[in-house]
Amino acid sequence: MTLLVGFVLSGSTSDEAKIQLTEAGEERLREGQLVIIESNRGSELLLARIERIVPVNEFFVEGDPWSEARRRGLLPPLAEEVARRYTLAEAAILGKAGRRGLEEPDRPPKPGDRVRMLGSGELEKLLGVERDAPGVVWYGELLGYEGLGLPLDIENITMHVGVFGETGSGKSYGVGYMLELLSRIPLGDGRYGALPAVVVDANGDYLDYHEAFASGHRLGEYHAVYRLVFPRSPARFEPYTRTVTIDLDVFTARELAEFIVTYKSGGVDVNELQVAALERVLRELGEEYQSYTEIFTRRVSELYELLSELSTGRGAPIHPQTARAVRSAVDKFVGDIVEGYGVISRKPSIDKGFIDELTAQPSLAIIDFSAEGAPGIPLPVRQLVVAYLARLLYKVFTEYKVRGEERYLALVIEEAQNYAPNPRTYPVAWSLARDYLALIATQGRKFGLCLVLVSQRPAFVDPVVLSMVNTWIIYRLAVEDIPYVSKLSGGLPRSLERRLTRLPRGIAVVTGQMNMLGFPALVRTGRRRVSHAMGRTRLVESLRRVYGVGEGAGGKG
């Protein structure tokens, strides 16, 4: 027997039920929670979500005879004991149990029908999915139901996922939890498999997984967990750690010219004269050497020679002033990025072979942009790396497709607004990565590339990219982001929308294609098996140390 929480009242429709709660219901139910209506005396089962709860007490009604007494601070005698008290609830009817999952409800419940909590195993039956069905993972806990997860259809991750919420609302923890689920996807016959993934880890939130793996723990079915750090990182010699090196040959002359010129100016605007000049030089040299990496690592002097040749004499195609500016931009690019950070290599560590390896033996690669993994590496360089990665993935996955080979990979991007910025609202310097991320967003599904975009401010993320996101995990949001997110995610019910600004840490609205319920649900993130050290702050603990609080007599240091 499951808990009886209410009875249907008159005036219900097939969309919405009016309910009076039982005492148990008053105690237990919260807005956003799912319940079962045993409709028409139990002849059919309806799944419904509590939208609003309204307590009523006849001695406390606006304008009633006790109004004056209340003004004077008096309570009506026996108000609590003898008053007619009850609690009303409104519930949205989401579907009717059918043979193959939920169906459109076609008749309203009758007054007097019982309303109860979901029983164990009942959700599976209602949706027509088995607990260990291939391709289904059970995410966290539906609000108010211990141990009952939200079924997610892994197939639909190919239509991309957006994870949004304010700082500290639980995004990174939640994405880590999601990766744990993706590391153990039921495949049928009692077997499990992992979805290959690359995480662009802005703050080192995912390094716990690497550490656990490197010290002998497994992460589901992942064959390996790699950490990628920049060549100057002190962590580069650790086990299962590789350096981040890329080449420049995935880019066009135009793209490189744009990057180099804006890297120097640090601006959002692109100086067209300089870009055109550098593009021309790169094209000419590129024809000769067939490799921009070669030019920038070994033949910069030839680049300078050509530049000065093209800007000398009457009628020279490049103005000397432009040539000087271009030269100084190239100087800075080579000094910082090629020689300084050491990121450019003719044998890049992130290459087709690496992607082959990750996808053939499903593994997780964490690109570590934390202070330890990417010491002193400025945003434009991180953007360059992400742009490279996006292009490489697109290229390699297109080749797989052409060869008739199906492979899949999730690309998780923390702080997505830095790589696919919305040019109208987020004036982070121009990003080389945006176009290819947009391409993956629009085309990736056909190639098996799945984006998981994580951001505090969805309004700062490129709308083209966001418009392709089909599954939304929405944690506590800033008020100004709510209408935007609600619209993009296809409209949220008012009851959930209202709560978005107040969601406690770790609770999210999950909506979209992966959500097998077919309607937005409030879900508590599940517990990670590997802890999350990075997100933790210890302000008070550290002040206690500074002030020597709680230290024994001799222990003052």
Ligand SMILES: Nc1ncnc2c1ncn2[C@@H]1O[C@H](COP(=O)(O)OP(=O)(O)OP(=O)(O)O)[C@@H](O)[C@H]1O
């Ligand atoms: N479901 C949860 N259970 C336990 N701890 C959690 C949960 N969700 C988040 N936390 C903890 O709360 C803190 C903040 O969470 P998290 O780092 O995931 O926030 P965030 O949304 O990624 O923030 P930011 O945007 O600043 O990166 C972390 O210490 C994290 O471990």
Ligand SMILES: [Mg+2]
């Ligand atoms: Mg985070």
